[in-house]
Amino acid sequence: MMGLTIRKAGIYPLVGTLVLLCGCSTHSGSPTPAKTSSVANTPSASTPAKETPTAEATPTAEAEAAPSKAAPSPSTSRSPDLTSPDSLTALVNKTHPLSPETYAPVDLVPFGGVYLRQEAAQAAEEMFAAASAEGIGITTLSGYRSYETQVGTYNSWVATYGQEQADVASARPGYSEHQTGLALDIGTGGACDLQVCFKDTDAARWAAAHAHEYGFVLRYPWWQHETTGYWYESWHFRYVGREEAAVFHRSGAPTLEDFWGVAP
Numbered sequence: 001m002m003g004l005t006i007r008k009a010g011i012y013p014l015v016g017t018l019v020l021l022c023g024c025s026t027h028s029g030s031p032t033p034a035k036t037s038s039v040a041n042t043p044s045a046s047t048p049a050k051e052t053p054t055a056e057a058t059p060t061a062e063a064e065a066a067p068s069k070a071a072p073s074p075s076t077s078r079s080p081d082l083t084s085p086d087s088l089t090a091l092v093n094k095t096h097p098l099s100p101e102t103y104a105p106v107d108l109v110p111f112g113g114v115y116l117r118q119e120a121a122q123a124a125e126e127m128f129a130a131a132s133a134e135g136i137g138i139t140t141l142s143g144y145r146s147y148e149t150q151v152g153t154y155n156s157w158v159a160t161y162g163q164e165q166a167d168v169a170s171a172r173p174g175y176s177e178h179q180t181g182l183a184l185d186i187g188t189g190g191a192c193d194l195q196v197c198f199k200d201t202d203a204a205r206w207a208a209a210h211a212h213e214y215g216f217v218l219r220y221p222w223w224q225h226e227t228t229g230y231w232y233e234s235w236h237f238r239y240v241g242r243e244e245a246a247v248f249h250r251s252g253a254p255t256l257e258d259f260w261g262v263a264p
């Protein structure tokens with residue numbers, strides 16, 4: 001499985017390599033909507049929970065969803081595990097490598113020609129289906145990339161441009177979010193794939209507006225490179241789980257680093 005995985009993932013670094021150069025050029029306006037307003041008030045302190053609810057109380061959805069067994073409590077209550085490599089909230093950036101750096105997920109599954117961890121793949125499938133239902137076609141360009149693949153990618157950057165430039169444009173092995181199996185680069189199959197102009201496609205706009213509903217976060221927003229370490233990538237999404245993504249979205253934080261309190 002390992003061999004297969006590597007071979008499959010090996011196609012993509014080349015594409016990614018070409019792309020990373022394009023963090024330049026001019027953009028007007030921030031394409032990432034920072035909607036924070038409408039969601040804020042959720043009072044939820046409506047009816048005091050007495051022991052014997054009178055006929056009045058109709059907690060609708062809550063009651064329906066409540067399983068009769070001991071609820072496995074979602075526990076995403078603001079103490080995300082940022083360090084375990086298998087954690088959906090593992091923080092990986094240019095200063096926070098995976099540990100161990102050679103980490104490889106054990107639950108990779110194929111999705112759209114790439115590999116993702118199972119939960120991320122399922123969420124992506126639902127996301128793509130939702131987009132498709134609105135007439136928006138989205139394709140996968142890159143998913144999991146192995147440590148070994150990243151070694152090759154990074155070394156070719158170093159050989160061609162020197163280490164300084166390599167560190168700007170590429171990730172060192174063990175420092176790429178794609179190695180978590182939770183990062184997904186999307187495209188349309190068009191000329192703007194992995195280019196700055198991708199941000200103006202229907203696919204990018206739809207994903208920017210809806211990805212959080214499926215547990216994905218736009219990871220490298222416009223002009224956040226000092227925090228994220230990367231130029232704007234309107235195509236790179238990171239799966240963190242639906243609940244985490246929802247809270248992140250409501251928070252209005254520009255990046256996961258800000259949201260998780262680890263911004264430099």
Ligand SMILES: [Zn+2]
Pocket residue numbers: 142178183184185235236237
């Ligand atoms: Zn990416």
